[in-house]
Amino acid sequence: MxxxxxxxxxxxxxxxxxxxxxxxxxxxxxxxxxxxxxxxxxxxxxxxxxxxxxxxxxxxxxxxxxxxxxxxxxxxxxxxxxxxxxxxxxxxxxxxxxxxxLGVVLQSWRDHGKWRVRDLLHHLGTYYADYSTPAIPRPWPVDDLIEKVGLTAQARQRVSRLSGGQRRRLDVAIGIVGRPxxxxxxxxxxxxxxAARREFHDLVHxxxxxxxxxxxxxxxxxxxxxxxxxxxxxxxxxxxxxxxxxxxxxxxxAGESEIRWTRDGARYVHAAVDATAFVRELFRQYGDAIADLEVRRSSLEETYMTLVRESEAGRAATAASTFQEAL
Amino acid sequence: MSSISTAARTGFARGGYEFRQTLTTPADLWQYIFPTVALFVTVFFMRGATVPGTDISLGARTLPSAFGMGIAFTGLMTVAIMLVTDREDGTLLRAKATPNGMSGYLVGKIVLVGGMTAISFLLQLVPGLFFVDGLHVDAVGWFTLLWLVPLGFIATMPIGAVLGSLLDGPRNMGLMMLPLIGLIAISGIFYPIMALPGWVQGVAQVFPIYWLGLGMRSVFLPDALTAAELGHSWRHLETVGMLGLWAVAGLVVAPMILRRMARRESGSAVAARREKAMQRIS
The missing domain is CATH 3.40.50.300 (P-loop containing nucleotide triphosphate hydrolases)
Structure with missing residues (x-):
């Protein structure tokens, strides 16, 4: 199975x-x-x-x-x-x-602390020049790259002086300097x-x-x-x-959805596998008396969070198979 | 081969940049100046004393030996320390993630440490020539320096690279210092080797420090002082032979050990070492 x-x-x-x-x-x-x-x-x-x-x-x-x-x-x-x-x-x-x-951005880098941002990107870029092709010119022009990752103001700074988020953006810049x-x-x-997260998402897109x-x-x-x-x-x-x-x-x-509504001032909560059928039946019975209708699908997030919790409690294998059964 | 020219080009750029950094960073400058200061304080306290049976000052006799020690020490320790720290902070892994990055890294290190060795040597040599009586260099001496310094550097740097690859953290650097200091003590740098027991002399002559010291003495001291040397000669042939042997052995073994170390580098290896370092601090 x-x-x-x-x-x-x-x-x-x-x-x-x-x-x-x-x-x-x-x-x-x-x-x-x-x-x-x-x-x-x-x-x-x-x-x-x-x-x-x-x-x-x-x-x-x-x-x-x-x-x-x-x-x-x-x-x-x-x-x-x-x-x-x-x-x-x-x-x-x-x-x-x-x-x-290839471009590689690892979890933690602390290297080249004494280098200045622009000098380091320029230097690492030179390794890629041999592999430039008409379709993919390598490396990425350094000032454009610095601007793309939002480090223009820090271009002359020493790498060790960057904040955590700036350091991470530099890591991403190094990862893409060869136009991977x-x-x-x-x-x-x-x-x-x-804010940095959102800018990063834009960059990835x-x-x-x-x-x-x-x-x-x-x-x-x-x-x-x-x-x-x-x-x-x-x-x-x-x-x-x-x-x-x-x-x-x-x-x-394949979880159950949660349906909430009010009728005649009273609040109701019901769980159903087929929410659409349930709501159709609800309206057929009560019509206009139904208000504040809310249908919430049991989300991927909840199922995933259960998986994470179980894994962290040391039950990774069981959690994985439970998750599979939920699919 | 374009990758060889790339390695040379990127390596020289890299080594040159890092070398210039050492000249503008206070901590690095102090590392250049400190050995010179320490050396000249030692020589200052030796003033008035002479080598027994001659009128050569003891300071003049010690200084050239210390030049030799300095070259060995820079080549060995600097490279070992750099490799350990570069591995710990991810510089090596970065090199591995870059095309031809490892070759560029290695050439860069040779350029950097070569430059550092040269500066350290000059910082000791120039004041030595001016302020210490009894140091003389003739044309033959300058020629000897021309082969001795590079050969000594090539003989010791790969040893440092091997040690740096084998040690797995800064904490173990102490393990390396102790035998090194012992080796300096028996290599006739501060104390004449003739006064040591025969088997100790034998041990000292296996390692490059003795030969670098001997070679330096041959450059700066009058030939009469060969009386205080083994075999009553500067033994240039043997010096070239022994340093050459270390250079060849080092250049064969070091790349193998470096490759093995580089192969083991990965993000989780760096992260694991970082975790260990954090535990040490807390």
Whole structure:
């Protein structure tokens, strides 16, 4: 039963169910990826793919294997088993030319504290000049890049003097200085204030829409995943347990909806699987007497929050299968 | 090969930038000046004393040996410390995430440490020539310096790179200092090696510090002082041989160890070390 659900959600997710995508158009193709540290399995067969220009959020509780997955794709970590193709190559053996087409933003950087912002971006950009193509001129012109990430006022500052949010924006700037075709963002907005978060979201949309950059980001924040991603992959217990757009995932959650209304000054609350039928029946019986009608679908968020809570309480495997059953 | 020229270009740009930074950062400037100050205070307290049986001042005898030690020390310790801190703060991982970044990083480090070694040496050499009686350099001496300084640098820097790769945190740097100080003590820098037991002399002659000190003495001191050296000679041939051996061994081994270390770098490795560092502080 669980296997069936797995097949449905991972293999026939939005990507496969929508327009069939030729294998060679896949920017990312991960099949049955497994990772084992000693005797502990961290990834139990992760499978997903991404097409050019797609923004994918890898969502999951802490310790679900998000960072391990992304590090394998970045070529920073070996894998125990599985087929992984990133921009047409195996990240375990790919060379510098491949590296030049990737952008990487990790969770925490504290490097190059003595450098000035503009000098550092200019310097790191020079590594990419050899890999410039007519279609993708590399690197990104440094002053334009600084403006895009909103660091113009800090261009002459030493990196160690930047605030947390500014430092993070610099990390993003470094990640995209080579105009990557594929960008990895690991927990990109941790420590951002709401305004910085919004600017960052705009930047991600711009990269995906204007520059056709494929973006894989990890987050444990469902709200952020919904705002940014075309497609959400939920990773829990070392598996992808759901794969689809935020709307598709919401529909998949087979919870009961909550219906609230008032009639003759009294308040009523009812839970129903088929809210539409219930409301139709309600109006048929009472007509105009019904007021203040509210229908709330049991949200993806609630189901996801339960998954997170359970995982953090150390019941990751059970939580993952409960979540799957909810889909 | 465009990647080799890229590594050279980016490495020189990188090393040059970081070298200029050391000249404008007070803490770095102090690191340049401190050894000079310490050295000249030592020499000041040696004033009046002479090498037994000669009229050469003890200070003049000590200073060239200390030049040699300084080159070994900068090459070894600076590189080791830089590698440990760069690994801890993610600089190395950044290099790994950049195309040809590791080659650029390495060339940059060689340029940076080479520049630092040269400045440190000049800061000791110039005042030494002016203020310490008994130091003389002739044409042959300048020529010796031309090969001795670069060779000494290439012989010691890879050792520092290997040690920096193997140590897994700043806390273990102390482990490295102790044997290094012991090695300096037996290498005839501050105390003539002839006065030490034979087996200690043997140990000292395995390592580059002794040979750098000996080479420096040959540049600045009169040949009469070979009387106080092993074999009563400056032994240039042996110096080139031993330093050359260390250079070749280092250039073979260091890239292997560096590659192994770089392979292990990942975001979670950096994060884990950071966590450990935070625990140390709290």
């Amino acid at each position: 669980i296997d069936n659900v797995l097949d449905m959600t991972t293999v026939t997710g939005a990507l496969e169910a929508g327009m069939p995508m030729p294998v060679d158009e896949r920017v990312l193709d991960v099949r049955d990826l497994r990772m084992r540290y000693g005797t502990t399995d961290v990834l139990h067969g992760v499978t997903f793919s991404a097409r050019r220009g797609e923004v994918i959020a890898l969502l999951g509780p802490n310790g679900a294997g998000k960072t391990t997955t992304i590090e394998i794709l970045e070529g920073f970590r070996g894998r125990s088993a599985g087929d992984v193709t990133v921009l047409g190559e195996d990240p375990g053996v790919a060379g510098e030319k491949w590296r030049a087409r 075709e594929l960008l990895f963002l690991d927990e990109p907005t941790v420590g951002f204030d709401p 711009r990269l995906a829409d204007v520059d056709d950059t494929t973006i894989l980001l990890t987050t444990h924040d469902l709200d952020e995943a919904e705002k940014l991603a075309d497609r959400i992959l939920i990773l829990a217990g070392g598996r992808i347990i759901a794969d689809g757009s935020a709307d598709q995932l919401s529909l998949l959650v």
